Amino acid sequence: MGYLDRQLAGRTNPAEDAGWQDAPSRKGFFTDTSICIGCKACEVACKEWNGIPLDGLTISGNSYDNTGDLGASTWRHVAFVEQSQDRIQAARESGKRLVDLGMPSIGTPEPAPEPAGAQPAGYGTLPAPIEGHGPALSDMLDEKANVEAGGTGDYGLTVDGVPIVGPVPEFRWLMSSDVCKHCTHAGCLDVCPTGSLFRSEHGTVVVQDDICNGCGYCVGACPFGVIERRTDDSVSVTADAHVPNVGVAQKCTLCYDRLAHDQTPACAQTCPTTSIKFGAHEDMVASAKERVVQLHEQGFTEARLYGANEDDGVGGTGSVFLLLDEPEVYGLPPDPVVPTAKLPEMFRTAGVAGLGLLGAAALAFIGSKS
Amino acid sequence: MTTSPFDSYRPPETGRRRRRASGVRGAVSGATREVAKGARRSWMNREGGGQREAPAVPDAEFSSYYGQPVVKPVPWDHRISAYLFVGGIAGTSGIIAAGAAATGNELLRRNSRLTSMVTVGLSGVALVADLGRPERFLNMLRTVKLTSPMSVGTWILSGYSAFAGVTTATEVLGMLPARGPLRSLARVLAPLTAPATVGQALLGAPLAAYTSVLLSDTAHPVWHESRRQLPFVFVGSAALASGGVQMLLAPAGHTGPARRLALLGVGTELLAMHRLEEHLAQLHIDEPLTSGKGAGKLRLARALTIAGGVGTLLAGRSRLAALAAGAALTTASALTRAGIVEAGIESAKDPQYTVRLQKDRLEERRSRGVVHDSAVTVR
Numbered sequence: 229m230g231y232l233d234r235q236l237a238g239r240t241n242p243a244e245d246a247g248w249q250d251a252p253s254r255k256g257f258f259t260d261t262s263i264c265i266g267c268k269a270c271e272v273a274c275k276e277w278n279g280i281p282l283d284g285l286t287i288s289g290n291s292y293d294n295t296g297d298l299g300a301s302t303w304r305h306v307a308f309v310e311q312s313q314d315r316i317q318a319a320r321e322s323g324k325r326l327v328d329l330g331m332p333s334i335g336t337p338e339p340a341p342e343p344a345g346a347q348p349a350g351y352g353t354l355p356a357p358i359e360g361h362g363p364a365l366s367d368m369l370d371e372k373a374n375v376e377a378g379g380t381g382d383y384g385l386t387v388d389g390v391p392i393v394g395p396v397p398e399f400r401w402l403m404s405s406d407v408c409k410h411c412t413h414a415g416c417l418d419v420c421p422t423g424s425l426f427r428s429e430h431g432t433v434v435v436q437d438d439i440c441n442g443c444g445y446c447v448g449a450c451p452f453g454v455i456e457r458r459t460d461d462s463v464s465v466t467a468d469a470h471v472p473n474v475g476v477a478q479k480c481t482l483c484y485d486r487l488a489h490d491q492t493p494a495c496a497q498t499c500p501t502t503s504i505k506f507g508a509h510e511d512m513v514a515s516a517k518e519r520v521v522q523l524h525e526q527g528f529t530e531a532r533l534y535g536a537n538e539d540d541g542v543g544g545t546g547s548v549f550l551l552l553d554e555p556e557v558y559g560l561p562p563d564p565v566v567p568t569a570k571l572p573e574m575f576r577t578a579g580v581a582g583l584g585l586l587g588a589a590a591l592a593f594i595g596s597k598s
Numbered sequence: 599m600t601t602s603p604f605d606s607y608r609p610p611e612t613g614r615r616r617r618r619a620s621g622v623r624g625a626v627s628g629a630t631r632e633v634a635k636g637a638r639r640s641w642m643n644r645e646g647g648g649q650r651e652a653p654a655v656p657d658a659e660f661s662s663y664y665g666q667p668v669v670k671p672v673p674w675d676h677r678i679s680a681y682l683f684v685g686g687i688a689g690t691s692g693i694i695a696a697g698a699a700a701t702g703n704e705l706l707r708r709n710s711r712l713t714s715m716v717t718v719g720l721s722g723v724a725l726v727a728d729l730g731r732p733e734r735f736l737n738m739l740r741t742v743k744l745t746s747p748m749s750v751g752t753w754i755l756s757g758y759s760a761f762a763g764v765t766t767a768t769e770v771l772g773m774l775p776a777r778g779p780l781r782s783l784a785r786v787l788a789p790l791t792a793p794a795t796v797g798q799a800l801l802g803a804p805l806a807a808y809t810s811v812l813l814s815d816t817a818h819p820v821w822h823e824s825r826r827q828l829p830f831v832f833v834g835s836a837a838l839a840s841g842g843v844q845m846l847l848a849p850a851g852h853t854g855p856a857r858r859l860a861l862l863g864v865g866t867e868l869l870a871m872h873r874l875e876e877h878l879a880q881l882h883i884d885e886p887l888t889s890g891k892g893a894g895k896l897r898l899a900r901a902l903t904i905a906g907g908v909g910t911l912l913a914g915r916s917r918l919a920a921l922a923a924g925a926a927l928t929t930a931s932a933l934t935r936a937g938i939v940e941a942g943i944e945s946a947k948d949p950q951y952t953v954r955l956q957k958d959r960l961e962e963r964r965s966r967g968v969v970h971d972s973a974v975t976v977r
Binding site: 539593 | 669674693729735737740799808815816825855959969970972974
């Protein structure tokens with residue numbers, strides 16, 4: 229029963245579940261949005277390597293984001309979110325609230341330092357602001373010295389109870405490179421009627437272009453809105469003006485072709501800030517956890533992980549993200565659940581309805597004679 | 599009121615804030631789409647001609663990424679609505695045909711067998727039209743996948759078509775003069791007809807019901823959340839539509855059981871639809887059903903269902919009244935399918951439904967102290 233139970237929801241090793249024997253370690257991304265600079269090199273590298281056509285050259289009017297969202301011809305998408313002070317404050321509060329709720333956390337390297345004696349953390353510490361822009365450096369140094377001397381004041385605290393020195397910035401950009409999540413329980417893969425979507429030996433989800441029949445069911449079944457059917461609006465970038473795979477579902481393959489040769493996916497290899505990291509899934513989750521602790525120590529209480537929990541609605545995602553605000557701010561679902569998790573219930577209800585139909589028909593025909 | 603100091607230069611907002619055809623959220627994605635189509639637009643006003651608020655400020659209700667959908671709507675259109683509609687009629691007509699064969703109602707048996715064959719053929723046409731090329735249907739016959747309602751449905755449809763083919767062939771041969779090769783064909787089919795009739799009835803029920811699972815097994819909030827009510831809406835709708843078709847095809851004296859089935863369908867559909875709306879209202883995602891694009895169709899469908907049901911009850915032996923009632927019921931079923939398809943797609947296109955539902959769900963779990971299963975973790 230265990231094997232069947234694991235098919236639709238819960239913790240599992242997806243490659244093993246799909247029948248791979250001696251599968252290599254599960255691969256995944258860790259996208260650290262706190263060091264993303266929004267250069268879009270990942271978008272370009274992905275397009276270049278995978279030969280993805282253009283889907284229009286437009287200005288969306290949404291900050292520096294001219295790509296819009298993930299889709300058939302956009303397998304990496306950099307989101308730009310402009311935030312003012314009150315939004316940053318709200319993000320800090322919501323991040324701290326997660327701690328108060330006792331959200332799961334594993335492997336905190338050290339016990340929380342004592343509030344009084346600990347090094348103050350804060351927005352103002354690194355790097356120092358230019359004079360005349362933002363808070364004066366001297367004020368912040370005074371504040372820091374005051375905290376270190378055991379002085380009291382109206383300081384915010386990090387999740388570890390360390391006082392945060394320095395004001396919240398008046399403005400910030402959140403940049404985040406989004407990608408297919410390669411879920412442990414992938415909605416798209418589960419509902420594909422042709423077997424075109426398959427689980428690779430690396431635990432990732434890949435589309436076979438020649439088998440996809442373009443029904444579009446995977447599009448609706450993805451709780452993250454990643455996979456899409458390529459439309460004929462796409463523009464070729466090759467000399468022969470050929471647009472491949474029109475009418476076929478397309479999404480990130482986690483560079484299946486490169487993985488087969490022990491290469492790093494194009495986006496991760498090109499990322500100049502190492503915001504996109506690639507490797508064994510467990511290493512990625514571990515480094516994500518390490519990084520979020522580091523950020524919390526620096527006073528960035530808004531930092532949180534997305535997709536690192538194996539008990540969530542999709543059994544954990546292959547691509548883990550470090551976010552600096554609520555997921556919906558980045559266009560990510562706050563509580564994604566793979567729709568097929570409820571499939572037994574749906575089939576049961578439909579079965580009852582079908583039996584009801586047969587019963588109703590029997591009732592309608594009782595006592596009827598030609 | 600502005601939510602950010604950066605917006606102090608903006609004119610005050612006018613109009614309703616909660617629901618608008620092209621507000622902050624819609625404006626951005628709408629503008630993007632229009633730009634893609636080559637619509638004229640200046641850099642500053644973002645399609646609104648300066649009348650509307652520019653979309654840099656997040657919505658006060660919840661934060662969204664420039665109004666972009668969180669989940670992608672399925673690329674389905676009226677062809678899938680048509681598929682759901684004729685598939686329902688096909689499945690239930692097979693059941694009626696079996697009942698008529700069992701009770702010796704020859705006219706009803708013949709009509710419903712022919713109806714089931716025609717409609718199942720049409721549903722195949724609608725499906726292939728949606729896929730684009732006929733051979734793409736064959737890709738689905740490569741595999742059997744129990745986790746995919748569409749794969750299960752394909753096999754139900756194929757099996758049903760095979761049974762319907764046998765029963766319809768028997769029926770057609772009966773209408774033709776029995777001579778030559780036709781006679782030997784009839785002799786071959788004779789022993790197959792009874793099992794095919796039973797098989798058609800047994801597969802007819804899942805054919806009418808599986809499409810609800812097809813819709814529910816998506817991340818579209820309205821479809822997914824109506825998973826407990828939608829099967830009953832769909833079988834009710836299928837029953838009333840196939841009853842309606844039989845009322846159109848034959849005089850009242852022959853269609854008694856079909857009319858009774860249609861009435862049972864009317865009752866089931868109205869009740870299930872009511873419960874569905876109540877359930878979605880509880881989750882605060884009923885707007886696509888009550889005031890969205892599909893809402894008009896659903897309202898009309900309900901009116902026609904009630905009118906058709908009353909007509910069926912009161913028509914008596916009047917052929918004209920029966921025709922009107924049958925037409926009303928059939929149209930109602932088509933409108934229900936179209937309305938539900940459109941409402942579901944609308945609920946996916948607007949991120950507010952997805953985000954609101956999930957945030958409420960998350961909040962409810964957290965308030966119960968359940969925090970282990972969130973996609974967001976603190977460390």
